[in-house]
Amino acid sequence: MTRLYRLLTEDDTSAFCHKVSRALADGWTLHGDPVMSFDAARGVMRCGQAVIKEVEVAYSPDLKLGEQ
Numbered sequence: 001m002t003r004l005y006r007l008l009t010e011d012d013t014s015a016f017c018h019k020v021s022r023a024l025a026d027g028w029t030l031h032g033d034p035v036m037s038f039d040a041a042r043g044v045m046r047c048g049q050a051v052i053k054e055v056e057v058a059y060s061p062d063l064k065l066g067e068q
Contacts, residue, residue: 002059004068005052012036012045020049028053
């Protein structure tokens with residue numbers, strides 16, 4: 001078993017919620033608390049959420065995490 005880690009990020013819009021919801025629907029689980037930060041250069045809030053997933057493949061840097 002290999003534990004995979006992803007950090008999902010997006011502007012503070014429904015797109016972020018959909019990104020996290022999609023990961024949960026695909027078997028990923030939340031890892032830690034969500035974070036928010038103000039992007040002063042763009043004038044928007046940004047959100048982040050870490051997710052993890054156990055898979056039965058060997059880890060490789062070439063692994064496409066979003067396809068697991």
